[in-house]
Amino acid sequence: MANMEVNKAFAAVLSAGIVFMMTGLVGQGLVHVERPKESAIQIGDLAAVQPTQAPAAAAPALEPVTPLLASANVQNGQALAQRLCASCHSFNEGGRNGVGPNLYGIIGAPHGKADGFGYSAALKGKGEPWAYENMNAWLLKPNTYAPGTRMAFAGIGNTSQRADVIAYLKSISPKAPEP
């Protein structure tokens, strides 16, 4: 008799389970919830709604040039230097200073390297020698690199053009270190 009771109890539990499962299935069938394909609020939308905080006269970002030097176009750099810099600078060995100093051998030389040129304190005060990334920063925005510099030149915003000019400066700098 005791066995019967156990069986009954077992059957009760089992059928309760089956009923429970069935209601679940039926419930799912009746109330089929459509999942929206896209969530109503997208992260991208939120970002677009955010006001952009960039100040009006944001400086162009400084991207490194060293990785570009191996494939930079020295000829194009020379042409750019003739167009953008030659009104103030000479580039030949022993060339004379003009509005700006002679730039022969500039990569690897100390800041303010040209004898007899009256540099500003802003430039002369920089201790380390000219290398690729400080030249990069200088040519992007001279007045940001050396606030108060007398070089009246806005800068070259295009990174690959800067790389070409710097590759040209390297080509006229016998003591330039390897990038």
Ligand code: HEC
């Ligand atoms: C309007 C004239 C002018 C133009 C254009 C100009 N520069 Fe200069 N540059 C100067 C002057 C002036 C200085 C000295 C700045 C100082 O003493 O603060 C100078 C300094 C420099 C120096 C530092 C030299 C040293 O001995 O440390 C470099 C490098 C240089 N210029 C590169 C260039 C390049 C490259 C261009 C063209 C992309 C260019 N400059 C365009 C006038 C000019």
